[in-house]
Amino acid sequence: MNRLPVVSIRNAVCLLGRFPALAGADLEVDAGEIVWLAGPNGAGKTTLLRLLSGLVPLHSGSARVLDVDLAHDRRSHRRSLALVGHETFGYDDLTGASTLRFAARAAGRSAADADAAGARFGLDALAPIAHAALSAGQRRRLALAIAFARDPRLLLLAEPHAGLDADGRRVLDAALATAVDEGRTVVFSSHESDRAAALGARAVTVEGGRTVGGIIDAAAAARR
Amino acid sequence: MIERLRSAWLGALTSVALAATLLFALVIAPPDSVQGDAARLLYLHVPAAWLAYLAFFVTAVASALYLWPRTRRPAWDHLAGASAEVGVICTGLTLFVGSVWGKPIWGPWWEWEARLTTTAVLFFLYLGYLALRRLGGRGAERRNAIAALIAFVDVPIVHFSVNWWTTLHQEGSVFNDRMQVSITDPLMSFTLWLAVGSFTLLYVWCCITRMRLLELEDGQAERDLARAIEARVAPTATVSA
Amino acid sequence: MSFASEAVLIAAKDLRIEARSRVATAQILPFGGIVLLLFAFALDPRRNVLPTVAPGLFWIAVLLSSLLAVSRSFAIEADHGARDGLRLAGLDGGAIFLGKAAAVAVELLALEVILLVGVVGLYDVEVHGLVVIVPAAILATVGLAAAGTVYGVLAAGLRVRETLVPLLVLPAVAPVLLAATRAFELALGEELADAWRWTSLLGVFAVVSSMVGVVAFGPLLEES
Numbered sequence: 001m002n003r004l005p006v007v008s009i010r011n012a013v014c015l016l017g018r019f020p021a022l023a024g025a026d027l028e029v030d031a032g033e034i035v036w037l038a039g040p041n042g043a044g045k046t047t048l049l050r051l052l053s054g055l056v057p058l059h060s061g062s063a064r065v066l067d068v069d070l071a072h073d074r075r076s077h078r079r080s081l082a083l084v085g086h087e088t089f090g091y092d093d094l095t096g097a098s099t100l101r102f103a104a105r106a107a108g109r110s111a112a113d114a115d116a117a118g119a120r121f122g123l124d125a126l127a128p129i130a131h132a133a134l135s136a137g138q139r140r141r142l143a144l145a146i147a148f149a150r151d152p153r154l155l156l157l158a159e160p161h162a163g164l165d166a167d168g169r170r171v172l173d174a175a176l177a178t179a180v181d182e183g184r185t186v187v188f189s190s191h192e193s194d195r196a197a198a199l200g201a202r203a204v205t206v207e208g209g210r211t212v213g214g215i216i217d218a219a220a221a222a223r224r
Numbered sequence: 225m226i227e228r229l230r231s232a233w234l235g236a237l238t239s240v241a242l243a244a245t246l247l248f249a250l251v252i253a254p255p256d257s258v259q260g261d262a263a264r265l266l267y268l269h270v271p272a273a274w275l276a277y278l279a280f281f282v283t284a285v286a287s288a289l290y291l292w293p294r295t296r297r298p299a300w301d302h303l304a305g306a307s308a309e310v311g312v313i314c315t316g317l318t319l320f321v322g323s324v325w326g327k328p329i330w331g332p333w334w335e336w337e338a339r340l341t342t343t344a345v346l347f348f349l350y351l352g353y354l355a356l357r358r359l360g361g362r363g364a365e366r367r368n369a370i371a372a373l374i375a376f377v378d379v380p381i382v383h384f385s386v387n388w389w390t391t392l393h394q395e396g397s398v399f400n401d402r403m404q405v406s407i408t409d410p411l412m413s414f415t416l417w418l419a420v421g422s423f424t425l426l427y428v429w430c431c432i433t434r435m436r437l438l439e440l441e442d443g444q445a446e447r448d449l450a451r452a453i454e455a456r457v458a459p460t461a462t463v464s465a
Numbered sequence: 466m467s468f469a470s471e472a473v474l475i476a477a478k479d480l481r482i483e484a485r486s487r488v489a490t491a492q493i494l495p496f497g498g499i500v501l502l503l504f505a506f507a508l509d510p511r512r513n514v515l516p517t518v519a520p521g522l523f524w525i526a527v528l529l530s531s532l533l534a535v536s537r538s539f540a541i542e543a544d545h546g547a548r549d550g551l552r553l554a555g556l557d558g559g560a561i562f563l564g565k566a567a568a569v570a571v572e573l574l575a576l577e578v579i580l581l582v583g584v585v586g587l588y589d590v591e592v593h594g595l596v597v598i599v600p601a602a603i604l605a606t607v608g609l610a611a612a613g614t615v616y617g618v619l620a621a622g623l624r625v626r627e628t629l630v631p632l633l634v635l636p637a638v639a640p641v642l643l644a645a646t647r648a649f650e651l652a653l654g655e656e657l658a659d660a661w662r663w664t665s666l667l668g669v670f671a672v673v674s675s676m677v678g679v680v681a682f683g684p685l686l687e688e689s
Contacts, residue, residue, distance in 0.1 A: 079555035089550025106554035363688030385640035
C-alpha cells in the first residue's frame with residue numbers, strides 16, 4: 001500500500017518563551033490514521049498539536065503538514081485543518097450560535113455547515129445563550145462543533161474528552177470514528193487510555209518534549 | 225580578533241577626532257559676530273540633529289533588510305536596535321542643546337520652532353520603539369522591524385504637518401531666522417564639518433560595540449537553550465535506558 | 466470568500482459584540498464626555514477662551530477615547546484564544562485589519578457626533594463650514610482608527626499592552642491632532658481654502674496608515 005504522509009516531523013524543537021516545549025520530537029501520520037498522543041502533563045502534547053496547526057513556529061528540525069513545509073509557511077494549510085485546544089476561540093459577548101456561525105464563515109464555510117455541526121454536538125438548546133454563560137462542557141461541545149464545521153482533512157484535538165458528560169463523549173467518539181471513515185486524519189491527546197483503545201488509535205508517547213513511537217517506518221526507527 | 229582590533233583602532237581614531245573637535249569648537253574657532261559664544265553650541269547641536277536622522281534612517285534600512293527573507297540576519301536586527309538607541313540619545317541631546325541655545329536668543333527655554341518640534345515628536349515616537357524592543361519574546365525581531373518601518377513612514381508626515389503649523393499659523397518663523405548662524409568664517413565652517421565627522425565616527429563606534437554585545441547575548445541565549453533542551457530530555461533518557 | 470466580504474464579516478462581528486456588550490456606549494462615550502467637562506474646569510478662570518480652543522479640546526477628547534476603543538478592540542480578541550481562532554480561520558490579514566479598523570472608525574464617528582453636540586452646548590461654539598468639518602472628521606477618524614489598529618495588534622500579545630499602546634499611538638497620530646484641529650478652526654472661521662489644505666493632509670495620513678495596516682497586520686497578528 002502506498003503511504004500518504006499527512007504529517008512528517010523530524011527532530012522538531014519548539015520554544016515557548018525560552019523553554020523548549022518540544023526538544024527534538026518526531027511524528028509521522030498517514031492519511032486516514034487516528035493517532036493518540038499519550039504522556040504526562042507538560043510533556044509537550046499540546047505544543048505538538050499547535051506546531052501541526054502552524055500556530056507555534058518551528059525553532060529547528062523539519063516539519064511537513066498537508067504538503068506544506070512549516071519552516072517556510074505556517075499559514076496556507078490552516079483552512080484544511082481544525083484544532084480543538086483548551087479554549088473555544090469564542091467571544092464572551094456573542095451567543096453560542098453566533099460564535100459558531102462566525103467561526104464557520106471565517107473559515108470559508110456556510111452558516112448551514114455551522115448549524116449542522118451544532119446540531120451534531122447537541123448545541124441547539126445553547127444557541128441563544130451567551131458564550132460567557134456556557135459551562136466548561138458546553139464550551140467543549142462548541143469548540144468541537146466549530147472544528148467539525150470546518151470540514152477539515154486533518155483534525156487536531158487536545159484532550160477532547162475533558163469536561164464532557166457521558167452523552168458528549170459518546171457523540172465525540174462517534175464523530176471521530178466517522179471522521180476516520182470519511183478519510184480524515186485525526187491526531188488527539190488524551191489521558192484516557194480506554195477511550196483511545198476503543199477508537200483503535202495508534203499510540204505515540206510524548207515525554208520531555210520528545211516522542212516515542214512517532215516514526216512509522218521500522219527501518220528508520222531502528223536507525224534511530 | 226581582527227574585528228576587535230579594528231574596533232579598537234576606530235575607537236582610538238574617534239577619541240582623537242573628538243579631542244580635536246573640542247579644541248576647535250571651544251578654543252580655536254572664533255565667537256559668532258551676533259550670538260557670541262552661544263553659537264558654539266552649534267558644534268554640538270548640528271551633529272546631534274544630523275546623527276538623529278541618520279540613526280533613524282539606518283534603523284529603517286536595517287529593519288527592511290531584516291524583513292526581506294533573502295537578507296534576514298540577526299545582525300540587521302541588532303543594528304536597528306543599536307542605531308535607534310543612539311538616535312534617541314541624539315534627539316534628546318538635540319532638544320536639550322536646542323533649548324539651552326534658545327534661552328539667551330529667544331527668551332523662553334522652548335520655542336515652537338518647526339525642526340525642534342518635529343524632533344520632539346520623533347523623540348517620543350522612537351522612545352516607544354525602544355520600549356517595544358525591551359519586551360523581546362517570540363517573534364520580537366519581526367515585530368520590531370515592522371514597528372521601525374511604521375515609525376519611519378510617519379516621520380515625513382510629522383515633519384510636514386509641524387512645518388505647516390509653524391509657518392502658517394505662528395509667528396515662530398521669524399525665530400527660525402534668528403537661530404540661523406551665518407557661517408562665513410572658514411574656521412567656523414571647518415570646525416562644524418570636523419564636529420559632524422567626529423560625532424559620526426562616535427556613532428559608528430557605538431553601533432559596532434552595541435551590536436557585538438547583542439551578538440554575545442544571542443550566543444548566550446543559544447547556549448542556554450542547548451542546556452535547557454538537555455535538561456528537558458534527560459529524564460526521558462533515563463527512562464528508556 | 467472575497468477580501469471585501471472577509472472584512473465585512475470581521476467588522477460585523479466586532480460591531481455585534483459592541484452592540485451586545487455596550488462597552489462603547491456605556492464606558493467610552495461617557496469617558497469622552499467627562500474629558501470635555503474637565504477641560505472647562507481646567508480653563509475655568511478664562512472660560513471665554515473655550516470657544517477658541519474648542520477644536521483642539523474636541524480632538525484631544527476624541528484621541529483619548531480612540532485609545533480606549535482600540536484597546537477594547539483587542540481586548541475582545543484576548544480571551545478564549547480568540548486570536549488563535551482568527552489565525553486558524555485562514556482569513557487575509559489585510560481583511561481582518563480593514564474590518565477591525567472600520568468597526569473602530571464607526572464607533573468613533575458615532576462618538577464624535579455626540580461630542581460635537583457637547584462642544585456646541587458646553588463651549589458655546591457656533592458651527593460654520595460643515596462642508597469641510599464633515600470630511601475632515603471622517604478622514605481624521607479613518608486615520609486614527611487605522612493607526613490605532615496597527616499599534617493595537619502590534620501590542621496585542623504583550624502583557625504590557627495597556628501602557629504601551631498609548632505611548633506608541635500618540636506620537637504617531639500627532640499629525641492627525643494637528644491637522645484636524647487646524648481644519649476645524651479654519652472651517653469655523655470660514656477660511657475654507659486653508660481648511661481644505663489641512664483636510665488633504667488628513668486624507669494622506671488616512672491612506673498611508675490604511676495601506677501600512679493592510680500590509681503589516683497579517684505578519685503582526687502571526688507574531689502576537
